[in-house]
Amino acid sequence: MLKTDIISVEKFNSSVTFLKKEKIFIDIVHDDLDFLIINKSSNFVVHPGIKHTSGTLLNAILYYFPNNISLPRAGIVHRLDKNTTGLMIIAKTLNSYNYFIKILKKRKVIREYDAIVFGQIFSNNIINRPIKRHIYCRTKMMIHLGGKKAITHYTVINIFKNFTHLRLKLETGRTHQIRVHLNSIQHPLLGDPIYNSFRKITSKKIESSTSIFLKKILKKYTRQALHASFLKFKHPITSKIMKWEQQPPNDFKNVLNALYNNGYF
Structure with a gap:
């Protein structure tokens, strides 16, 4: 036995x-x-x-x-x-x-973000593209028909010479959703070290048409220009509608101020 x-x-x-x-x-x-x-x-x-x-x-x-x-x-x-x-x-x-x-x-939590993206976006729109774990790089995500449903709404706040300030609203909450979605429409986030397939193209445009002051500010900015600025939902006990709005940190504001000084589209 x-x-x-x-x-x-x-x-x-x-x-x-x-x-x-x-x-x-x-x-x-x-x-x-x-x-x-x-x-x-x-x-x-x-x-x-x-x-x-x-x-x-x-x-x-x-x-x-x-x-x-x-x-x-x-x-x-x-x-x-x-x-x-x-x-x-x-x-x-x-x-x-x-x-x-x-x-x-x-989808009863309203989440909105401020973002600065490369390139000029002239109208509000919705990105509806499924996202899944990257096939070859497991720390990244990618657009794929076999992925999970992912929907991002965006509204244009201001258009600059080489950038656009957006307000984004998440309908779903996939990992890296905003970063992947914006890169997929050829408008990656400023400073994104991973999701920027158009880095060489955007760098040439910036170098040729940007003030010295703005170039210095952009050089110092080393993270993705994305800030979760707004939350709204019902309180879990009282059901009272609660909402908060938070201004972006100084490094984000410095870029925006430099963009305003560099001139609008």
Whole structure:
């Protein structure tokens, strides 16, 4: 008779329990018993990973809100890329976490972004192109017929000589959605180090028709020009309509100011 090994499998909260609490500054815009709204800075990773086991937003949440250790992802219900700034929702109870996941899926959270893109866009439009994980580079996303539905609305705010200031509204929330979508219509985000298939073309145009002052500002700008500027949804307990608007950080504003000084289209 063969000896049988008994294997016990214990379910746990996806490594959150094992992450350390870290005193990292968080810009809190709203705080009540059920959720937080924060204004995320650039160069700030949201979730820990192989390359970032500390110094993340999740580590900071565990320090200031230790009860969040019992929540999935410490209450983080959606994410922003490392160098994307702006408004994020953090749940503080399991009920509110489940509520936000639900209304995000039902597209009942209004999320709007400010963006500066290469090239001139003259009319408002919608990008409806499915997105999936890149076939060859697993850290990237791509447009693909076999991908998940992804819809981005954009409105033109101002048109400059080589750039356009857009306000974007997400209907879905795929990873890197805005960055992938804008690159797919040949208007990648200023400063995007990954999704800019037209870097050589845009660089030549800028070099030939841009003031020295603007060139200096653009040279200093090293991240994607994307800022989560607006949030709107119903409160999970009171059902009161809540909304927040957050101005972009100074580096983003400096680029916009330089663009205005360089002249409109």
